[in-house]
Amino acid sequence: xxxxxxxxxxxxxxxFHPRSNSKSRNWLDTTKSVQIRPGMYCYAAKPESVETxxxxxxxxxxxxxxxxxxxxxxxxxxxxxxxxxxxxxRTFKIFMDICVRCGVCADKCHFFLxxxxxxxxxxxxxxxxxxxxxxxxxxxGKLLKNIPGGKRLLGSREMSLEALKEMxxxxxxxxxxxxxxxxxxxxxxxxxxxxxxxELLNLLGLNIDWIxxxxxxxxxxxxxxxxxxxxxxxxxxxxVEDIEEITGVDCTPQYQKKGADILFVTPSGDVFADPGTxxxxxxxxxxxxxxxxxxxxxxxxxxxxxxxxxxxFTSHETMKRLNAKMYVEAKRLGVxxxxxxxxxxxxxxxxxxxxxxxxxxxFLEVPVNPITGTRFDNAASTKMVHICEFTADLxxxxxxxxxxxxxxxxxxTFHDSCNPARGMxxxxxxxYCIKACADHFYEMPPxxxxxxxxxxxxxxxxxxxxxxxxxxxxxLPRANAVKYVHEKFGVNSLATICAIDRAALxxxxxxxxxxxxxxxxxxxxxxxxxxxxxxxxTEDLRMEPLPGVEEE
Amino acid sequence: xxQRYLIPLTAVFLLFLLAYTGVEGLGLQxxxxxxxxxxxxxxxxxxxVIKVKGWAASAVPFRIPTTCGQxxxxxxxxxxxxxxPNTSAGVFVRxxxxxxxxxxxxxxxxxxxxxxxxxxxxxxxxxxxxxxxxAFHYAFLVVLLRHLRFFTAPVPGFxxxxxxxxxxxxxxxxxxxxxxxVLLLATLFLLSRRVLDAKVxxxxxxxxxFPLFLIIGIAATGIAMRYFTKVDIIGIKEMTMGLxxxxxxxxxxxxxxxYGHLFLVSILFAYFPMSKLMHMGGVFxxxxxxxxxxxxxxxxxxxxxxxxxxxxYEQYEDHFRDKMIEAxxxxxxxx
Numbered sequence: 001x002x003x004x005x006x007x008x009x010x011x012x013x014x015x016f017h018p019r020s021n022s023k024s025r026n027w028l029d030t031t032k033s034v035q036i037r038p039g040m041y042c043y044a045a046k047p048e049s050v051e052t053x054x055x056x057x058x059x060x061x062x063x064x065x066x067x068x069x070x071x072x073x074x075x076x077x078x079x080x081x082x083x084x085x086x087x088x089x090r091t092f093k094i095f096m097d098i099c100v101r102c103g104v105c106a107d108k109c110h111f112f113l114x115x116x117x118x119x120x121x122x123x124x125x126x127x128x129x130x131x132x133x134x135x136x137x138x139x140x141g142k143l144l145k146n147i148p149g150g151k152r153l154l155g156s157r158e159m160s161l162e163a164l165k166e167m168x169x170x171x172x173x174x175x176x177x178x179x180x181x182x183x184x185x186x187x188x189x190x191x192x193x194x195x196x197x198x199e200l201l202n203l204l205g206l207n208i209d210w211i212x213x214x215x216x217x218x219x220x221x222x223x224x225x226x227x228x229x230x231x232x233x234x235x236x237x238x239x240v241e242d243i244e245e246i247t248g249v250d251c252t253p254q255y256q257k258k259g260a261d262i263l264f265v266t267p268s269g270d271v272f273a274d275p276g277t278x279x280x281x282x283x284x285x286x287x288x289x290x291x292x293x294x295x296x297x298x299x300x301x302x303x304x305x306x307x308x309x310x311x312x313f314t315s316h317e318t319m320k321r322l323n324a325k326m327y328v329e330a331k332r333l334g335v336x337x338x339x340x341x342x343x344x345x346x347x348x349x350x351x352x353x354x355x356x357x358x359x360x361x362x363f364l365e366v367p368v369n370p371i372t373g374t375r376f377d378n379a380a381s382t383k384m385v386h387i388c389e390f391t392a393d394l395x396x397x398x399x400x401x402x403x404x405x406x407x408x409x410x411x412x413t414f415h416d417s418c419n420p421a422r423g424m425x426x427x428x429x430x431x432y433c434i435k436a437c438a439d440h441f442y443e444m445p446p447x448x449x450x451x452x453x454x455x456x457x458x459x460x461x462x463x464x465x466x467x468x469x470x471x472x473x474x475x476l477p478r479a480n481a482v483k484y485v486h487e488k489f490g491v492n493s494l495a496t497i498c499a500i501d502r503a504a505l506x507x508x509x510x511x512x513x514x515x516x517x518x519x520x521x522x523x524x525x526x527x528x529x530x531x532x533x534x535x536x537x538t539e540d541l542r543m544e545p546l547p548g549v550e551e552e
Numbered sequence: 553x554x555q556r557y558l559i560p561l562t563a564v565f566l567l568f569l570l571a572y573t574g575v576e577g578l579g580l581q582x583x584x585x586x587x588x589x590x591x592x593x594x595x596x597x598x599x600x601v602i603k604v605k606g607w608a609a610s611a612v613p614f615r616i617p618t619t620c621g622q623x624x625x626x627x628x629x630x631x632x633x634x635x636x637p638n639t640s641a642g643v644f645v646r647x648x649x650x651x652x653x654x655x656x657x658x659x660x661x662x663x664x665x666x667x668x669x670x671x672x673x674x675x676x677x678x679x680x681x682x683x684x685x686x687a688f689h690y691a692f693l694v695v696l697l698r699h700l701r702f703f704t705a706p707v708p709g710f711x712x713x714x715x716x717x718x719x720x721x722x723x724x725x726x727x728x729x730x731x732x733x734v735l736l737l738a739t740l741f742l743l744s745r746r747v748l749d750a751k752v753x754x755x756x757x758x759x760x761x762f763p764l765f766l767i768i769g770i771a772a773t774g775i776a777m778r779y780f781t782k783v784d785i786i787g788i789k790e791m792t793m794g795l796x797x798x799x800x801x802x803x804x805x806x807x808x809x810x811y812g813h814l815f816l817v818s819i820l821f822a823y824f825p826m827s828k829l830m831h832m833g834g835v836f837x838x839x840x841x842x843x844x845x846x847x848x849x850x851x852x853x854x855x856x857x858x859x860x861x862x863x864x865y866e867q868y869e870d871h872f873r874d875k876m877i878e879a880x881x882x883x884x885x886x887x
Contacts, residue, residue: 011671016663018754027754054861088856090610091839097603098834101760103745103752104681107663113673118754127755140826153559155757181618185657185685186831187650187840189618219863220871229872230879256882302881303868316613317860324862332865352616352847356854378625378638382848389625396628423616425623425636425845432629447661447675451620451635480673 004039004468007512010114010476016107018118027124028131028155030162036063036169039469042462045212050205052216053318057205063168068161074204075159079136081200086137092196095188096133099123105180105190110455111173114473119170122180122190128167129197131157168206171197173470175459176313176345177418182451194460199315207314211461214310218322223268223306232302235271239281246543248535251281251288253300256333260299261370263330266341266387267308269499270520276502278541279342279520285529286391286522289400292532294371298339304329307346308499312353313461320357323349326384327358337367337383339390342520344459344498347386347426348419355382372397386420388429388497391525395436402528406540407438409547410493410519413485414443415478415505416453417498427451430497430521437521437528442489448481458504471504472511479512486513493517495524557747560762564769564816571815572808584811585791586800592818599825604833613854615847618840624849638846650841654689657682681745688738692767694718694731695774702792726778736771739764763829766820773813783810 005013019025041063050058061069071077086093106112106121118124134141135156144150151157176191201207217226227235236253243251254260266283270276290296304325311318330338340350355361364383367376374393376385394400412434420426427450435441448454457474485491494505494516505518527540538549574580621632633642634649649655662678665671697714701707719727743764746756777783787803788810794801824830836842869876869883876883 011667014665014667016665017750019750087610088613090607090612090837091616093610094607094834094837094839097607098828098831098838100828100831101752101755101757102657102681102685103749103755104657104660106751106755108661113663113665118751121751121755123755138826152555153758155759178618181840182620183656183659183661185650185654186835187618187656187838189616189840192616192840222868228875229881230875233879233881258882302876303865321860321862324860328862328865350848351845353614355847355851356614357857359851374626376625377849378623378846379848381851384848392629393626396626422618422620425619425621425632426625427622428629429625445675451618452659477673480671484672 005472007472010469010473013116013473014114014476015116016112018116018121027119027127028152028157030157030160030166034162034166034169036165038064038466040173040467041169041470042172042208042210042464042467045205045207045209049209049212049216050207053212053219053321055202055205055207055314055318059205061205063165068165068206070161070164070204074164077203078159078164078200081203082133082137085196085199089192089196091189091192094186095126095193096130096137098186099126099130099188101127102185104183104185105188108180108183109190110175110177110179110457110474110477111470114457114476115470119166120173122174125170125174126188126190126193127155128163128170129193131155132159132163135159164204167197168201171201172208172462175418175455175457175462175474177455177459178422179418179452179454182422195312195316198313202315202318208461208464210464211310211313214461215314215318215322218306218310222301222303222325223271224308224310225268225272227268227271227305229302232271232305236280236284236300239277239284242543243281243284243541246539246541247285247531247537249288249531249533251284251531253284253287253298255299256301256303256329257297257299258333259297260333260335261297262299263304263326263333263335263338264298264300264341265304265307265326265338267343267346267499268306269308269343269503270341271305273503275506275518275523275542276499276520278523278526279499279502281541282520282522282524282526283341283387285526285531289529289531290371290394294399296370299333299335301329301333307341307343309346309349310461312345312349316353316357319349319353323354324358326354327361330361330383331363336365337379337385338364339387340384341387342497342499342522344417344419344500346499348423350382350384351424354384369393371399386426386429388426388433388521391522392429392432395433400436400525401530402437402525403530404437404439404528405548406527406537406546407524408440410438410524411440411442411489411491412438412493412495412519412524413441413482413489413491414449415456415482415494415496415501416449416451417496417501418453418455418459420497421453422451425451426497430495433521434495434524437524440489442485442491444481444485448477454478454481456498456501456504456508458507459500463500463504468507472508475504475508476512478505479508482509482516483513486516491516493519495519495521497521556756556758557761557765560758560765563762564765567819568769568773568812568816571812575811576808581802581811582800584815585802586795588818589795589814592821595822596824599822600830600833603825603830604837607834607837611855612839612843613856615843615845615852616840617843617845619845623845637844638849639844643842643844647836647842651835654682654685656841657685680741684738684741684745687734688742691731691735691738695729695735695771698729698731702789703796705789705793729778732771732775732778736768736775739767739771743768759827763820763823763827766816766823770813770816770820773809773816777809777813781809783807
């Protein structure tokens with residue numbers, strides 16, 4: 001990453017005046033403006049990964065090459081693809097028709113705020129596709145396309161290779177965070193347009209590798225990272241050893257246990273990479289506590305070992321194929337209901353798609369917390385409960401013994417992850433858990449939290465290494481708000497409930513706000529929870545001295 | 553770049569001139585006073601229905617409301633029942649607020665960035681577009697309803713009432729209707745935003761300027777007729793009543809200015825269904841706003857849901873059985 005921009009250089013580039021910042025005066029002039037630039041795009045999908053899933057046109061190609069090795073009739077494929085999706089999705093059809101280009105969404109997108117690239121204004125991202133739609137599918141478009149200057153008047157254009165390249169470039173510069181949709185007077189959701197845009201690109205085999213390979217791994221192996229069953233167990237064993245060293249208690253989990261009460265599914269990011277691993281240790285500690293105190297029987301599964309769903313960044317169909325495993329495994333194991341870990345888009349998929357795609361889950365019971373008796377009516381049909389709902393309920397009923405002082409060195413703020421915030425509305429549960437486990441909590445400014453939260457800049461499959469400039473630019477609004485509370489209140493820990501956040505935000509902090517750690521909510525729970533029979537703890541889950549212990 | 557607004561501006565001017573000279577020079581009163589208005593209304597109605605039916609024909613496979621507040625979860629956590637509704641009643645209120653008060657637009661903020669020591673991105677509440685949009689839409693509605701006086705005999709009480717309220721500021725004779733100047737000013741504000749705001753200017757196409765110029769033309773000719781040229785109101789009423797009762801009648805004393813006004817209105821009506829102005833119909837059908845966030849509590853059906861190939865547990869175990877057994881993981885078939 002030697003060619004990476006320094007933060008100062010990145011800041012110098014920000015300019016919210018499109019005409020002075022753009023080479024083209026009119027965004028319709030595709031050929032003059034599309035330039036696929038290193039640092040801003042992800043590598044193309046490897047053919048093997050595309051093949052595993054049986055998706056069309058697996059081949060090796062390179063976005064910076066002139067020739068994308070497209071099938072001969074690619075325009076026809078796209079035209080048919082758009083037509084089909086206009087019938088399948090009212091969102092798509094309406095969002096193509098009713099935008100008035102009022103521009104409210106323009107400065108809501110983190111990629112626009114961080115890059116100043118006018119085509120990162122949500123309205124223009126959608127217009128890239130809308131201009132084609134107007135030309136090929138509307139009365140006015142058909143009327144005007146043969147009149148000289150008619151297309152220019154309407155803002156329509158033909159599906160050219162340049163237009164396709166531009167669509168590819170910018171649909172993979174959208175993290176589907178939905179912040180724009182909060183402000184749109186018609187609720188136009190650019191994420192929905194991006195989802196469908198990417199689905200169309202996939203018809204031509206134009207995915208990126210950071211999505212396609214995890215999807216292929218998840219399909220075959222059970223999780224995005226391709227961790228095989230024995231290795232998955234090894235990794236958790238490793239955490240168990242660490243926890244035993246810290247607490248003196250053996251928290252070995254159960255795998256694929258038939259007849260367990262609850263199946264637990266979390267994103268594999270929590271199993272694989274720091275600091276998600278500490279959150280994973282938090283889950284293990286919580287489950288051990290519940291087992292010892294209340295006899296609750298939780299099982300993990302190596303087959304359904306992925307909560308995240310990169311299929312969501314590929315197509316509705318691929319999303320459904322990956323999502324199916326959770327119910328399949330719950331049925332096979334005969335559990336009562338499913339508990340889901342801390343993850344962003346995983347929960348958007350569960351909340352908005354899962355039951356419709358892969359339900360009804362009539363082989364499961366309406367989730368009841370056997371310890372508190374709380375019935376989760378809001379999950380009566382999916383039978384899936386978010387771990388923050390579950391833990392908040394336990395805390396509220398006084399079922400957990402927590403020692404807040406163990407997190408006393410943490411001056412916290414909370415990053416609402418986009419998908420749970422704007423695609424579900426889980427805002428207060430994680431805050432409740434944090435406040436029960438730690439004393440120092442400060443909110444970031446109101447325009448940057450809850451439904452107005454800013455993306456980590458690396459969501460929707462854009463957390464690769466090769467697009468680091470894009471990611472750091474996209475993370476700027478979030479980092480800026482973190483920096484504010486860091487300077488004002490001395491915040492040193494950024495809590496979150498998303499595995500992609502836990503992977504992406506440390507890089508962001510290192511770049512924009514050094515001295516701030518990223519931490520999962522259940523890492524805080526794991527630190528604070530007093531396990532039956534534990535030894536006197538002197539270290540937190542990161543094996544760093546607990547506050548107050550340093551001096552002893 | 554200029555063509556984006558110069559062409560629509562010229563077009564509106566020429567359209568007006570077309571009707572004006574058509575009537576004053578060529579005596580085409582029947583074309584501009586009867587034929588075109590009927591065609592325009594037909595185009596509006598048919599186009600509107602086709603468009604809405606087209607939207608309605610498309611499926612809503614998934615519940616994807618944008619949630620702008622706390623979900624319904626545990627009983628002691630306060631749900632935001634309007635911004636994150638889980639019932640139809642909540643959705644109803646959300647939609648009412650959206651349609652009548654432009655609630656989402658009300659949230660609008662403006663981002664600014666200062667390249668200095670603190671490098672702060674700041675967000676300030678941006679209410680002017682909301683005010684401008686509300687003023688524009690409500691003034692337009694009042695003007696439209698007020699015009700019903702020309703199409704009804706006797707004039708219904710609510711229109712009288714509306715007129716009385718609209719004319720509450722007494723200024724000269726004839727009394728001033730507030731809605732007219734408000735409509736004109738609000739449209740000019742929306743236009744100036746398109747020209748002056750760099751971001752909005754960059755995204756704007758001719759199709760964005762055309763309806764603005766058209767409405768400015770309509771408002772300006774309307775105001776001119778009422779306050780300055782004093783057209784023959786009796787004649788106009790005879791003519792409009794003729795149109796609604798399908799007994800077209802062309803009065804003699806009504807001049808080109810009125811026909812210009814009427815023609816621009818006709819163009820607006822005919823243009824409506826094929827343009828972005830259809831946001832009027834679309835806002836009711838927007839799936840991110842008009843659905844309840846209850847898809848974990850209640851199952852929703854996707855009409856085109858189809859089976860997809862999945863990697864089954866059996867395939868998985870077949871693939872990894874030896875490794876699983878070696879690691880001490882439970883398997884279904886021990887071989």
